[in-house]
Amino acid sequence: MSNAITLMSAAGDRAVFLLDSNMFTYVLCIAAMIFAMICSARVNSTFAKYSESYSRKGMQAWQVARQILDNNGLHDVAVVPVSGHLTDHYDPRSNTVSLSDSVYSSTSLAAIGVAAHECGHAVQHATGYVPIKLRTAIVPLANIGSRAYIYIFLLGILFSFPVLVNIGIWLFAFVVLFQLVTLPVEFNASSRAMRTLSDQSILDSDELPAARKTLNAAAMTYVASLIVSITQLLRLMSRARSSRR
Numbered sequence: 052m053s054n055a056i057t058l059m060s061a062a063g064d065r066a067v068f069l070l071d072s073n074m075f076t077y078v079l080c081i082a083a084m085i086f087a088m089i090c091s092a093r094v095n096s097t098f099a100k101y102s103e104s105y106s107r108k109g110m111q112a113w114q115v116a117r118q119i120l121d122n123n124g125l126h127d128v129a130v131v132p133v134s135g136h137l138t139d140h141y142d143p144r145s146n147t148v149s150l151s152d153s154v155y156s157s158t159s160l161a162a163i164g165v166a167a168h169e170c171g172h173a174v175q176h177a178t179g180y181v182p183i184k185l186r187t188a189i190v191p192l193a194n195i196g197s198r199a200y201i202y203i204f205l206l207g208i209l210f211s212f213p214v215l216v217n218i219g220i221w222l223f224a225f226v227v228l229f230q231l232v233t234l235p236v237e238f239n240a241s242s243r244a245m246r247t248l249s250d251q252s253i254l255d256s257d258e259l260p261a262a263r264k265t266l267n268a269a270a271m272t273y274v275a276s277l278i279v280s281i282t283q284l285l286r287l288m289s290r291a292r293s294s295r296r
Contacts, residue, residue: 076282076289083282087275090268097268098137101161101261102153106254112154112166119170119247120148128173132156137269139165141172143187148173160254164262167248168269171240182235193229196222204287208294216291220284227284230277237273241266 110118116130133139133149141148148169154162175183204219206212245263248254254262 076286079282080286083279087279090271090275094268094272097265098161101265102159104160104261105158106163109158111156111158112150112162115163115253116148116166116170123174125173125177139169141169143176160258160261161265164265167244168240168266171243182232186232186236189229192225196225220287223284227280230280233273237270241270
């Protein structure tokens with residue numbers, strides 16, 4: 052979850068550098084950022100709401116994660132606490148599911164849904180889920196692109212060097228591609244989570260909607276992040292066209 056929020060923040064911070072005379076792309080960027088803020092607020096409010104609803108079985112989120120992993124034969128995947136709020140993630144490099152302070156020891160329906168979602172990523176890696184392989188392959192280029200594109204792009208604009216402008220645009224395009232590939236990965240992890248919570252009787256049938264609403268709200272932050280980045284890419288392209296006139 053933390054990835055989408057971080058990328059949305061970075062895109063918003065950098066948008067101020069990319070203003071030009073094309074009001075259409077400017078309005079699109081503003082609208083996209085407003086949508087992203089709404090989605091971010093919604094995931095926080097939804098998580099807070101269902102953090103007050105507790106599982107009847109009383110399993111803590113880390114215990115749920117451990118059960119799901121073990122039932123999938125992933126005994127070597129560790130479940131550890133991590134500081135922060137909604138900083139939950141699966142790291143394939145360390146083979147670790149990290150659950151945030153508000154999730155790890157909680158018995159809430161929201162926390163259990165989040166824990167099951169992160170375990171879904173671990174299962175994706177273990178089963179060779181193609182989109183997550185593709186996302187992993189794109190990560191290095193996306194990281195370079197997110198850090199360097201703005202500087203290269205602005206240098207190209209400043210010195211009227213179209214090659215640098217185009218390189219900046221292409222670098223940011225890898226960020227967009229990463230976020231595009233992230234969507235099926237996240238939706239699939241949530242689908243796996245809900246199916247597992249039901250099949251393994253971790254939650255009762257009337258408890259499942261709370262977990263589903265929490266995961267759906269979180270999924271929308273990834274949609275919003277992609278929309279913000281697409282409008283940002285359009286803004287870059289518009290600014291590049293203006294600089295060539």
